[in-house]
Every structure is written in structure tokens, then in C-alpha cells.
Amino acid sequence: MPMSPEVKKSAQAVVTVGGVQITSAEFVKSAVNLSGLPKEHLPQVAFLGRSNVGKSSLMNALMGRKNLVKVSSTPGKTHELNFFRVNKEFFLVDLPGVGFAKVANSLRDEMSVFIRDYVEKCKDLKGLVYLVDIRHGGHAIDIETVESIRATGCPVLVIASKRDKVNQSELAKGLKLIQQNFDLDEKPLCVSSIKKTGLDQLWQDILYALKKNEEREGQ
Ligand SMILES: Nc1nc2c(ncn2[C@@H]2O[C@H](COP(=O)(O)OP(=O)(O)OP(=O)(O)O)[C@@H](O)[C@H]2O)c(=O)[nH]1
Numbered sequence: 001m002p003m004s005p006e007v008k009k010s011a012q013a014v015v016t017v018g019g020v021q022i023t024s025a026e027f028v029k030s031a032v033n034l035s036g037l038p039k040e041h042l043p044q045v046a047f048l049g050r051s052n053v054g055k056s057s058l059m060n061a062l063m064g065r066k067n068l069v070k071v072s073s074t075p076g077k078t079h080e081l082n083f084f085r086v087n088k089e090f091f092l093v094d095l096p097g098v099g100f101a102k103v104a105n106s107l108r109d110e111m112s113v114f115i116r117d118y119v120e121k122c123k124d125l126k127g128l129v130y131l132v133d134i135r136h137g138g139h140a141i142d143i144e145t146v147e148s149i150r151a152t153g154c155p156v157l158v159i160a161s162k163r164d165k166v167n168q169s170e171l172a173k174g175l176k177l178i179q180q181n182f183d184l185d186e187k188p189l190c191v192s193s194i195k196k197t198g199l200d201q202l203w204q205d206i207l208y209a210l211k212k213n214e215e216r217e218g219q
């Protein structure tokens with residue numbers, strides 16, 4: 001299908017975000033099962049967390065694009081994995097929200113089985129960024145999900161989202177709670193997609209995950 005001129009322009013606009021030059025960012029495909037994953041074997045980093053936590057907004061902010069990743073007005077609408085190719089080098093992957101209550105149990109179970117399969121079996125997946133709202137500190141389902149990802153051996157980076165929604169003392173409390181809940185060595189990074197806070201550090205962490213795995217594969 002030929003791309004509209006606007007889509008082409010957005011895919012090719014060159015911007016620098018957090019010190020990283022984004023020369024291209026494009027939606028490639030959605031997948032609802034393992035056979036739908038991209039055939040192109042580029043390394044992938046995926047974004048996971050409860051619905052409405054800010055996954056899609058963060059991906060747009062990281063890629064320096066306003067509306068490339070759909071930001072949901074209705075939480076829990078995304079039932080597929082969405083793949084975005086960055087600089088023709090790697091994929092950022094938007095995953096469905098974890099444990100969304102209004103989604104029927106059967107569909108929720110189906111989605112969580114698919115996400116688990118993807119994390120366990122997709123060799124191109126080099127790391128997961130798990131978002132927790134700084135105001136909530138992490139719910140039981142977040143803690144369970146992060147534990148089950150760790151058990152697969154896939155590197156997972158827990159970060160806090162919506163930094164702009166809290167003041168300094170709420171920030172300190174939230175970071176401490178997330179560190180305890182997820183048993184982290186250090187306080188997590190806290191980002192804001194609106195204020196573009198923390199994107200430089202997050203890009204460094206993402207690039208590190210992609211590179212570290214390259215080295216491992218090259219050994
Ligand atoms: N204040 C503030 N709002 C944010 C931030 N990031 C996202 N939001 C808002 O939070 C809502 C949900 O954002 P999304 O990016 O769609 O969240 P999501 O995790 O992708 O949600 P699902 O696709 O339903 O799983 C939207 O109204 C966003 O504008 C942020 O850093 N600060």
C-alpha cells in the first residue's frame with residue numbers, strides 16, 4: 001500500500017531525542033500471535049505495563065513523533081503487539097496493557113499467554129521496559145508480571161512514568177516504594193512523556209540492552 005505524503009514525512013523526519021538521532025521511525029506491523037511477528041530479524045525492545053500507564057506516549061516521545069503510536073482514549077483497546085522500526089536498526093514494540101479489568105477474562109488470558117510466549121520464545125527480544133505509574137507504586141499484578149518475566153531470563157527495566165504528576169516529596173516516596181516492591185538495586189528512573197524528562201537516560205538503557213545482546217550473540 002503506498003504511504004500518504006504525511007506518513008512518509010513523519011517516518012523520515014530527523015530529530016534528536018535524549019542525544020539519540022532518530023533518522024527514521026515507522027510502523028511496520030501488528031501481531032496477534034507468534035507467527036505474526038516480523039520476519040525481519042532486528043533486535044527488539046518492548047514496552048509493558050498496566051493500561052493507561054503511558055507506554056504508547058513514551059514510545060512516541062522516545063522516537064520524537066507525536067502520533068506514530070496510537071495513544072488510547074479508551075484504555076485496554078490494544079490487543080496486539082505493534083512493531084515500530086527505528087533507524088532501520090531495531091524495533092520498539094508496544095504491548096497490550098497488563099490485566100485490564102474491563103477486558104473479558106478469556107481475552108485477557110489469551111493476551112497474557114501470547115505475551116508470555118512472545119517473551120519466552122522471541123529470540124529478537126533483547127529487553128523489556130516495564131512502566132509503573134509513579135503515583136501508584138505498583139499493583140500485585142505488576143509485581144507478578146515482572147517476576148514472571150525475570151523467570152524467563154529476559155532483561156527487564158522497571159521505570160516510573162508520569163513524573164510531571166507528582167511533587168518532589170511524592171516522587172521520593174513513589175521511587176522508594178517501587179524500589180521495594182520490585183526488589184530493585186537502585187531507585188528506578190522516572191520519566192515524563194509530556195515534559196520529556198528522563199528520555200536521555202532511558203535511551204542509554206535501551207541502547208545498552210540492544211548492544212549487550214549483540215556482544216553476547218557475537219561471542
Ligand atoms: N501527565 C502525563 N500524562 C501522560 C504521560 N504519559 C501518558 N499520559 C497520558 O496517559 C493516558 C494514557 O497514555 P497511553 O500512552 O495511551 O497509555 P498506554 O499505557 O499506552 O495505555 P494502553 O494502550 O491502554 O495500555 C493518555 O491520556 C496520555 O496523554 C505523562 O508522562 N504525563
Ligand SMILES: [Mg+2]
Pocket residue numbers: 055056057070071072078094
Ligand atoms: Mg497504548
